[in-house]
Amino acid sequence: MIAAKLYDGRTSASREAQLLMEGRGSFARLRILAAGTEASVPVGDIGLGERVGETNRLLHLPDGGSLEVLDNAAFDAALAAAELQTREAPLRLLESRWTYALLAVFATVVGSALFVRYGIPALATHAVRYIPQSVDSYIGADSLTVLDRSVFQPSKLPPERQAELRRLFAEVAADAGGEGSRYRLELRAGGSVGANAFALPSGIVVLTDQLEQLARSDDELRGVFAHEVGHLVNRHAMRLLVQTSASALLVVGVFGDVSGVSSLAATAPTVLLNAAYSRDAEREADAFAFRWMSRHGVKPDHLADLLERLAAAHGDTAGGYLASHPDLRERMQALRRQQQVGPQR
């Protein structure tokens, strides 16, 4: 006899009941004895509620009533004796042993690391192909206007020099394929931004006067242009957008149940991830620059030299896990290493 509680489904009254399993397999029947009444129901007609941990199992009877099993060990044994398996049995086995729990910790850590490191970037690269290039130009469309209004001044370089820089840039852009003709160089006096160059998704590359002055040769600037065109060709802005959205979604979806104040803790991984993705993009742009330079007989050393001077000018080389750019030294080393190995293609 298995102790249970019987609820009739019409009122909240609870009655003591005794259960008895009879027969086997598809012929198994459950006999229910409660306060003088007796019923026998085919087990196949009973909805066996899922049991989690050491909680009571609920059974849904065909007449709308239900049973809450109190002696669950006896009921589970009776199910096994009647050669009946519950759907959750494999899961219960996994949930019952510490060995499996440890394996699960391992699978969670490795699985999410792999997915985040390789899965999301691969998916993003794939997804970006389906987004028309014209959409890219909407990303940060007004950032140059904002910078012009707040920090930037028109370039103070002589007009001939400006024209020459545009010619150099066009040369690099021409190599970038069909879209290259759309790319445009904008020159600005950088103000507090200082020596810098960046690419906007709309196809505009901005170079500040300070960086032009920091460069000792045009080859160095060609390296910079090639790096920025590398960002544009690889559609890094759109890809980062997809990747950061996907990773934020993943963190919310998987760890989202951590409610309330604790969800603060879930934002940290997202920040680290986005920085890592951004560093990947920089490395990819460096690699593009390297290939371009090797094809055009420009030594990658030139870009490395400029980066070195940039690092000295900024007075920091702080890299690490929070930085949006890889450590400058690391990038220089990578560029020099590639030069020693020689162009691969």
Add this chain to the structure above:
Amino acid sequence: MGTDGEIDYRRYSRAALEDALQRIDRARYPLNYQRLVAELERRRSEEAAAAASVPAATRYRPEFNARGEEYFRIWIVNLALTIVTLGIYSAWAKVRKLRYFYSSTTLAGSAFGYHGDPVRILRGRIIAAALAAAYFGASRISPIGTLVMLAVIGLAWPWLLVKSRMFTMRVTSWRGLRFDFAPDYAGAYRVILGWGALGIVSLGLLMPRFLCERYRFVITRGRYGSTPFECNPSVGRFYKTMFATIGLGLAMAVVLFMPMSLLLVAVAKAASVSPAVMQVVSTATVGVLYAVMLSTIHGYTQSRNLNEVFGKTELGPHRFVSSLGATDLAGIYLGNLFLIVVTLGLYTPWAQIRLARYRLECIELEVHGSLDAFAAAAAAPVPAAAGEEIGSFFDLDFGF
């Protein structure tokens, strides 16, 4: 004036008897006085007997029998399966988790039941994820896109609230009877958008009223079987809590933030620490202070508001009593956060259980009569899970 001993006090009301006792001239009407006292005595003993025969209310406290080590294994196995299946299993994981929490909760010897269908939850999650992706995309592309998405979500909020409550209540059972939520979309828009907008327009002055109305709406539309919940929290309490919270926030700013920032500046000057180290130290300090402040304020407002709401909630003849403590709750929030960070997330299952246990065991049901007498209602169909899932993806606050 009549003769002494003429008055028949048996026809007097109780209040009239008391009144007469105050006014009577004992010396002049000794007989009347004697009868009056005798009648009052008789009435008093009658009342005492009546009070004794009314059965005293029984209090039931929910019991939460979940155990951390057990839930850890359930949690981690389901998390691993979620990741291995690229998130698809998350719907089944959610059901398994909620089943564990519901069936670990017993009231008067009977456990609660959770009957959510994972396939429908998965469908809801896919819709929610698509919406969230659109939102993230829009927010990265332009401020106008963000505003448009926020407006859409804001307009949908009351609808989502109703759908989410319908789903959650209708998949919950106790003693074989389902809970229910009677949809009232117009009411939801009036409460959430109406009072919410007034709360913002009045610069927060009407916010307590909004909170009060929202709790009242969410609870009074709820039913167990065919018995509706009643809830009449007092707005005054919410105002008191808001002003006390503002005071608490200011006090903490003065006591915690100002000395800490002064200390940081002093240390930086004295020890000539490198700016990089200084930045890390100050970020960490601000983070810790922020967590302390948020936990305290959240613990205080939650405990006060929920005590008021549950304390004024009735189900048929029975009523609820809530005794959440602000310090206890803040301590749990802060302790949980700290341990989750220190253990890199592995403490999460214990943290969830600790919070759930405290919140559940602080509520009591004062039963007048019998808990067996609730009647079932006609079965209400469980709606799509999209509302519930969108709500949890966007962290829309539905009040609990």
